[in-house]
Amino acid sequence: MNTFWPRLNYLRQRAGWPLLLLVLLVIGMLLFHTMLTRPLQGQLTQLQQQAQQQERDIVRLRYQRSHPVASPQLRLQRFYRAFPHQDTAPLWLEKIYAAAEAQQLALPRGDYKVLPDRSGQLLRYEVQLPVRGSYRQLRAFVAQLLAENPTLLLANLRFKRDSIGQPQLDAAIHLVLLLRES
Numbered sequence: 001m002n003t004f005w006p007r008l009n010y011l012r013q014r015a016g017w018p019l020l021l022l023v024l025l026v027i028g029m030l031l032f033h034t035m036l037t038r039p040l041q042g043q044l045t046q047l048q049q050q051a052q053q054q055e056r057d058i059v060r061l062r063y064q065r066s067h068p069v070a071s072p073q074l075r076l077q078r079f080y081r082a083f084p085h086q087d088t089a090p091l092w093l094e095k096i097y098a099a100a101e102a103q104q105l106a107l108p109r110g111d112y113k114v115l116p117d118r119s120g121q122l123l124r125y126e127v128q129l130p131v132r133g134s135y136r137q138l139r140a141f142v143a144q145l146l147a148e149n150p151t152l153l154l155a156n157l158r159f160k161r162d163s164i165g166q167p168q169l170d171a172a173i174h175l176v177l178l179l180r181e182s
Contacts, residue, residue, distance in 0.1 A: 008023075011023065080119075080121045080122070083122060083178055083179060084180065085182070086123050086179040086182065089177065092125075092179075093127075095145075095148055095149060096129075096145060096175070099148065100131070100141055102144065103138075104137060105131050105133045105137055106132070108130070111127070111128040112125070112128075113125075121181060122179065122181065123181055125176070126155070126174070126175070128173070129172075129174075130170070130172055130173075131170075132168055132170050133168065133171070135159075142154060142157065151178040151179070152178075153177075154173070154174075155175065156172070156173075156174035157174070158172040160172075
């Protein structure tokens with residue numbers, strides 16, 4: 001700093017006041033940039049990040065307001081309402097018999113039981129079907145039943161063949177159809 005003023009005085013004498021003012025102006029601009037502009041740029045970046053976060057929060061809050069989270073009780077009621085009513089049981093049984101017919105299987109008899117579910121909201125319509133056919137037919141029958149009936153459960157499936165070379169299987173199919181009570 002001790003040599004700054006003599007050099008500045010020498011520069012003023014050599015180049016005159018205009019050059020001295022230009023040098024002082026450049027030094028002042030550098031100091032202004034260093035002292036004011038850089039900190040303001042950091043604050044600007046921080047404010048832009050805060051604005052982006054607030055925009056994301058606004059979008060999230062608008063979504064939550066338009067799609068309220070249902071209470072557990074309401075979700076449970078919706079769940080039970082998704083099951084077909086008990087009055088539709090004959091329609092679902094017709095679908096079972098139609099699937100058997102589509103696979104060329106005969107259902108000579110069936111055992112049916114209606115039991116209340118542990119929840120008290122559903123009925124378990126249990127169906128025991130003895131079926132005779134090829135493995136492919138039986139597999140396609142069960143796959144079709146489960147694909148067409150979303151509330152139908154395959155509780156048990158047993159295969160029995162009299163001899164290894166015999167293409168026909170005897171199967172015992174235990175199905176459970178879940179229905180909603182009134």
